[in-house]
Amino acid sequence: MRALIALLASALGAEVRLPELVYQAPAALPAEAPELGEEPSLLLRLQISEQGEVLDALVVEPTGTSLDEAALIAAFSSRFTPAYDAEGQPSGAVIDYRVVFDASAEPVQVQGQGLEVLVEEERLSPEIGERRLSAEDIRYLPGSAGDVVKVVQSLPGVARAPLGTANLSIRGTAPEDSATYLDGSPIPLVFHFAGLTSVVPGEALDEVAFVPGSASVRYGRLLGGVVDLRTTSELPEASNGQVSVDLYQASMFVEQRLGERTAITLAGRRSYIDAVLSPLLSNPDTGLKVQAPRYYDAQLRVVHQGDASWDLLVFGSDDRFRFLGAEEDEVFASFADRFLRARVRRVQDRSGLAHETTVSLGPELRFFELGEGTEAYERDLGASLRDEWSLAPTAARPVGFRAGVDVLGGQQAFLFDVGPTREEGESLYFAPGAYAEGTLRLGRFAATPGLRGDALVMDNGYSALSLDPRLSLRWAVTDRTVLRAAIGRYSAFPTLRQVDPGADGELDLLPERSLQTTLGVQHELVDGLSIELAGYLSELDDLVVGREERLRFFNGPPPVGPFDTDPYANDGVGRSLGAELLVRYDGRSSTALLAATWSRSRRIDRPGEDAELFESDQPLVLSALWSQKLPRDLRLGARLRAGSGNPYTPVVQRYFDTDSRSFVPVYGERSSARLDPFFSLDVRVDKSWTFQRWSLGAYLEIQNATNARNPELMAWNTDYSKEIPITSNPTLPVFGLRGQW
Amino acid sequence: MIALLLACAGPSEDTLVDELRVLSITPEVPEAAPGQQVRQDTLVVDPFEDHRLLQWTCTSLAPGSCLEAESEDWEGLSVDEPRGSFTVSAALASVATDEPLPLVRRWALACEEGLCPVFDELDAGLTEALRRDLQAPTELLRDLPFEGVSLAVRGMYVSSREDPATQPTLTCAGPWEVEPAGTAEFSCAVEGRLAEGAALWGYTSAGGWVGASVPLRSAEVGYSLVAPEEAGPVQLWVIVEDGASGSAVWSGSIRVR
Numbered sequence: 001m002r003a004l005i006a007l008l009a010s011a012l013g014a015e016v017r018l019p020e021l022v023y024q025a026p027a028a029l030p031a032e033a034p035e036l037g038e039e040p041s042l043l044l045r046l047q048i049s050e051q052g053e054v055l056d057a058l059v060v061e062p063t064g065t066s067l068d069e070a071a072l073i074a075a076f077s078s079r080f081t082p083a084y085d086a087e088g089q090p091s092g093a094v095i096d097y098r099v100v101f102d103a104s105a106e107p108v109q110v111q112g113q114g115l116e117v118l119v120e121e122e123r124l125s126p127e128i129g130e131r132r133l134s135a136e137d138i139r140y141l142p143g144s145a146g147d148v149v150k151v152v153q154s155l156p157g158v159a160r161a162p163l164g165t166a167n168l169s170i171r172g173t174a175p176e177d178s179a180t181y182l183d184g185s186p187i188p189l190v191f192h193f194a195g196l197t198s199v200v201p202g203e204a205l206d207e208v209a210f211v212p213g214s215a216s217v218r219y220g221r222l223l224g225g226v227v228d229l230r231t232t233s234e235l236p237e238a239s240n241g242q243v244s245v246d247l248y249q250a251s252m253f254v255e256q257r258l259g260e261r262t263a264i265t266l267a268g269r270r271s272y273i274d275a276v277l278s279p280l281l282s283n284p285d286t287g288l289k290v291q292a293p294r295y296y297d298a299q300l301r302v303v304h305q306g307d308a309s310w311d312l313l314v315f316g317s318d319d320r321f322r323f324l325g326a327e328e329d330e331v332f333a334s335f336a337d338r339f340l341r342a343r344v345r346r347v348q349d350r351s352g353l354a355h356e357t358t359v360s361l362g363p364e365l366r367f368f369e370l371g372e373g374t375e376a377y378e379r380d381l382g383a384s385l386r387d388e389w390s391l392a393p394t395a396a397r398p399v400g401f402r403a404g405v406d407v408l409g410g411q412q413a414f415l416f417d418v419g420p421t422r423e424e425g426e427s428l429y430f431a432p433g434a435y436a437e438g439t440l441r442l443g444r445f446a447a448t449p450g451l452r453g454d455a456l457v458m459d460n461g462y463s464a465l466s467l468d469p470r471l472s473l474r475w476a477v478t479d480r481t482v483l484r485a486a487i488g489r490y491s492a493f494p495t496l497r498q499v500d501p502g503a504d505g506e507l508d509l510l511p512e513r514s515l516q517t518t519l520g521v522q523h524e525l526v527d528g529l530s531i532e533l534a535g536y537l538s539e540l541d542d543l544v545v546g547r548e549e550r551l552r553f554f555n556g557p558p559p560v561g562p563f564d565t566d567p568y569a570n571d572g573v574g575r576s577l578g579a580e581l582l583v584r585y586d587g588r589s590s591t592a593l594l595a596a597t598w599s600r601s602r603r604i605d606r607p608g609e610d611a612e613l614f615e616s617d618q619p620l621v622l623s624a625l626w627s628q629k630l631p632r633d634l635r636l637g638a639r640l641r642a643g644s645g646n647p648y649t650p651v652v653q654r655y656f657d658t659d660s661r662s663f664v665p666v667y668g669e670r671s672s673a674r675l676d677p678f679f680s681l682d683v684r685v686d687k688s689w690t691f692q693r694w695s696l697g698a699y700l701e702i703q704n705a706t707n708a709r710n711p712e713l714m715a716w717n718t719d720y721s722k723e724i725p726i727t728s729n730p731t732l733p734v735f736g737l738r739g740q741w
Numbered sequence: 742m743i744a745l746l747l748a749c750a751g752p753s754e755d756t757l758v759d760e761l762r763v764l765s766i767t768p769e770v771p772e773a774a775p776g777q778q779v780r781q782d783t784l785v786v787d788p789f790e791d792h793r794l795l796q797w798t799c800t801s802l803a804p805g806s807c808l809e810a811e812s813e814d815w816e817g818l819s820v821d822e823p824r825g826s827f828t829v830s831a832a833l834a835s836v837a838t839d840e841p842l843p844l845v846r847r848w849a850l851a852c853e854e855g856l857c858p859v860f861d862e863l864d865a866g867l868t869e870a871l872r873r874d875l876q877a878p879t880e881l882l883r884d885l886p887f888e889g890v891s892l893a894v895r896g897m898y899v900s901s902r903e904d905p906a907t908q909p910t911l912t913c914a915g916p917w918e919v920e921p922a923g924t925a926e927f928s929c930a931v932e933g934r935l936a937e938g939a940a941l942w943g944y945t946s947a948g949g950w951v952g953a954s955v956p957l958r959s960a961e962v963g964y965s966l967v968a969p970e971e972a973g974p975v976q977l978w979v980i981v982e983d984g985a986s987g988s989a990v991w992s993g994s995i996r997v998r
Contacts, residue, residue, distance in 0.1 A: 652882075652883060653879070653882035653883060653885065653887065653890075653892075654882075654887075655878070655879065655882065655892035655893060655894060656762070656763060656891065656892065656893040656894070657893070657894055658763075658764075658765055658766050658893050658894065658895045658988070659894075659895060659896050659982070659986065661942050661954070661980070661982060666879045666882055666883065717754075718755045718953075719755075721887050721888075
């Protein structure tokens, strides 16, 4: 977001340069010179672009004659040098511009003396490692099937999720260690079933901000990264809409202006892949019926722009996957993941001082059932409040701040009923958090120290506190090179199940912690081409370990290997380190992104044990995305991904349990084997047709075009004598149509 | 998961036993009293009839330890005796109640001749290292190959109640001969109490049973065998698990014409 900051020219110092007149267009003077006073002049206010063009002009002090209109018309054709900000960057400006006429009404003097200058200047983002993706920029990148949020999966720092699932394992941490937000409000999931598409339509998003680590104090209760989906609080210029259909789903999006200050948005999506898959997977002979997978999401949004911007958003998502038997109530397997949220946001910005309040409320449910006797769910009926004040530093005002409260509360419940284990718990919870940070900007250098405090209180008797100091530094070495560094403490509270006394939880568990350090450099090689290199180290401690089960619900595929069944304890420690490279090119007709990550992530679960690889440890992950505009409204793109396979625990022997008549594996060292490397190529072609009132777009995306059989998980035959890797999807063509108006 | 649920027709590969394998350990009773001597029968399938068999009992009051390890001679330890007996520890009298407790495990390790060092080590006596391994039997396996080695375990309940659970009996009947790749229908009858989860499990030296197991919803069920394409005798085994720790074995054969 850019803010318009008023600066007095005299206060700007030598580094700030005002626009200077390069060419004055002649005024079309009236045939007869009008009657002018003693010092005939008029004052214009001009808005000048970064290129020195006059974008807008109005008469501030008129002569009251026909000269006013003539001077105004001439001003639009005049050229200026651009303004330069304190860092020497060309910048837009608004200047007051006086024109003096002689007795014959010829403009004999044009000057900008005593001008008031408005310099448009970009605010410093407090997120030191943030990678922002504009929705428009990435809409056509392949591999996403038109879903802008999926591009996050190709960014540095993100491990490739097995089987294309939605889990984001960021910088060597577990998916549940990272957080997903919509405009700063937590949301329970970002992708629909198996990562097919995001739960918020890309059309509703202004940008996707991805912070892989070293997040600012704004974000808490996490050890990993942040994905913040951001909607715009601006009103649409005109009413617009979109309808799209593809292999998986149909969606619609309508944005309607209601007068000058209000707009309403209605969006929805329904997958129909279940209608395609169900007949194929169902078996009439056995009575097996498959309802898989189907998902809905819907959004209703009202934005009102007054003195402040008000934004009401009601949105929800519902995913379901079921295997049914011949009998009416026979369910072999059932999975559901759904949530509903109502959110109100108020944003006010007064000369850079921003005040944002967000209140969100709604239920969420995750449910899993496997035949009779295996059932698990997690429920949450919660509310969140964020109230934040911020003032970004500028060249003229070197001090900025951000402070706010971030409060969660509600009721959580869970059930884990698997084999001999039945655990059930319910608790009210209240998690207040507060944060503050200040930014001091000295020329090209900026430092942001901050502090975040969080507490968690549950009515089952559990309570905990965390205090996380953080510091980030930014140094613009040159106009094109910026160094960044950050160090900070991060904390995440244990889950209800881990602390619930009724489920053999431990009331004395502490928050899990990590100390994150990031060092990075960003360099703009030429306009539109930038390179970013970052290194990170994350030391994790007080990790909660113990009570491992063969079925680990909602947090990725079932684990294998010897299980730590001892009571929960803060015994785990870990280290994750890596280097990330991101090269971005945004040209007029092409967009390219190259991402490479080298990383190692290890854990020691209990004191005295050997270090083992983290389950998502992928030493090398490469992604290359490219999209090229072609003549005739064609666009071509490709995404290539390659990387190390995930570690897994091998089976070294087995024995036969004659009671259950099944083999029991004997595992080798945990995570001591690794799946074969991964390779995948997606290609995409887009074509659009523009008509008078609307446009039509079509795309064909071939996912896994080389039909690579990438091993994603390791499985075994029933006597564990043979490894049977579960491979990724075969080649999948996805065709889609999109109509826009 | 999809593949798992859909793969439910045709002969099951899991029923084919074509290598050395301990298929069942069947004590004469599934539930015994402290101090009771129990006869036991172990079924080892060995196509090459060249194996050795080590069996031992582990009575656990705490995970990872066996009461038998405390005695000089490991009670119930036997070598190359598929039919034998062992005595349930009398020390359990202090813990045994009317509620059956799963305290005893009977282990059987079959190895092709010369493959498992434990047999030679036993000749030198029960060392401390061996005692440790017998208490954590999977450690015996770690350095051994998959083929030619089979370790199996059977749990037994201990109680002091007057009417302990008893073993079921199983009889199966079917044709003597079958066409190559043909299907032979067998009918199996079980006597005894059947609890939830009771099932028949079929095994064969060639071909395969249709379904690795058949749920026992009544005392008599049918079970289909798909014969191999090669002519010759085929060994058959059907095992009933009554869902309450009891089991029984039926052995038979069929000739493929």
